[in-house]
Amino acid sequence: MPRLSVAVVVFPGSNCDYDCFWAVTQFPHCRVQYVWHKDANPGRFDVIILPGGFSYGDYLRCGALARFSPVMQAIVDHARQGRPLLGICNGFQILCEAGLLPGALYRNNSLTFICEHVYVRAETTASVFTRACTPGQVLNLPIAHGEGQYFADDATLRQLEDGRQIAFRYCARDGAAGAQANPNGSRDNIAGIFNAAKNVLGMMPHPERAMDARLGSCDGQLIFQGMLAAVRA
Amino acid sequence: MKAHIFVTLKQGVLDPQGSTVQRSLQQMGYAAVQSVRIGKFMEVELAGTDREAAAAHVDEMCRKLFVNPNIEEYRFELR
Numbered sequence: 001m002p003r004l005s006v007a008v009v010v011f012p013g014s015n016c017d018y019d020c021f022w023a024v025t026q027f028p029h030c031r032v033q034y035v036w037h038k039d040a041n042p043g044r045f046d047v048i049i050l051p052g053g054f055s056y057g058d059y060l061r062c063g064a065l066a067r068f069s070p071v072m073q074a075i076v077d078h079a080r081q082g083r084p085l086l087g088i089c090n091g092f093q094i095l096c097e098a099g100l101l102p103g104a105l106y107r108n109n110s111l112t113f114i115c116e117h118v119y120v121r122a123e124t125t126a127s128v129f130t131r132a133c134t135p136g137q138v139l140n141l142p143i144a145h146g147e148g149q150y151f152a153d154d155a156t157l158r159q160l161e162d163g164r165q166i167a168f169r170y171c172a173r174d175g176a177a178g179a180q181a182n183p184n185g186s187r188d189n190i191a192g193i194f195n196a197a198k199n200v201l202g203m204m205p206h207p208e209r210a211m212d213a214r215l216g217s218c219d220g221q222l223i224f225q226g227m228l229a230a231v232r233a
Numbered sequence: 234m235k236a237h238i239f240v241t242l243k244q245g246v247l248d249p250q251g252s253t254v255q256r257s258l259q260q261m262g263y264a265a266v267q268s269v270r271i272g273k274f275m276e277v278e279l280a281g282t283d284r285e286a287a288a289a290h291v292d293e294m295c296r297k298l299f300v301n302p303n304i305e306e307y308r309f310e311l312r
Contacts, residue, residue, distance in 0.1 A: 060298070060299070061301055064298065064301070068298075096303075097301065102303075103303055104303035104304045106246075106304055107249060107250065108249075109247060109249045110249070111249050111250060111253060149247075151246060151303060151304055152303065153245075153303070185247065185249070
């Protein structure tokens with residue numbers, strides 16, 4: 001079976017690219033490579049990952065400048081063609097700034113940078129990213145962000161609900177959602193969302209940092225398993 | 234020609250930085266402060282003298298880059 005081709009896009013200031021690359025190498029049927037943000041013609045990939053970090057130093061707004069990098073047109077095309085695109089943390093911010101996902105991420109309501117393990121609930125398994133989860137499954141994943149507060153207006157939130165596009169919500173260990181389990185004030189406790197077609201996922205927690213029990217959790221494996229199980233069309 | 238651009242959070246978007254500063258001001262004794270919202274100021278220097286063209290370009294720059302319309306609004310002046 002031909003190997004699945006995966007790209008990890010690197011912007012100046014990305015710093016979770018290595019962990020994303022390493023996570024994919026845990027799946028021998030995949031071949032993964034880095035793509036530098038200046039590459040306007042990176043070629044076709046089965047799966048693309050936008051890793052976390054501080055692209056362009058978070059200048060102006062997180063992801064605001066990265067969205068204009070030469071590589072972005074290829075990423076938009078990839079998404080439009082229905083192939084899996086995963087944006088983690090800064091990657092999620094870039095996807096929102098690029099208009100590939102609705103809404104915006106901004107400063108945590110605590111005004112602090114939060115670096116801790118949290119629980120999120122998989123709200124739907126109807127996507128490649130969550131198909132390896134059970135409905136409502138609680139995942140233990142680390143977050144590390146200062147600007148993870150998700151905002152969308154009422155109309156957009158309704159659309160997300162109606163389209164079953166909310167991928168993950170912050171929750172307590174037993175799965176109960178609520179403000180006390182929400183680390184950053186995100187509306188509706190949203191930790192991750194899909195586009196309408198559910199081939200694009202943006203999430204603030206870091207699944208690539210939850211691939212090994214020695215590091216606190218291997219729940220991230222479920223997301224990579226689901227995403228990388230796709231057979232090359 | 235200079236463009237002075239003011240970008241602010243939309244009403245209805247939580248401004249934790251603003252609230253924190255407001256609390257500090259109240260602690261400092263400024264009891265009359267009812268609200269603080271914190272935004273951004275950009276100064277853009279443009280070549281040329283055509284004010285209408287400059288205004289159109291600055292407006293475009295705001296919509297394309299300076300402002301995230303989900304959470305921000307803007308106004309600008311040309312000098």
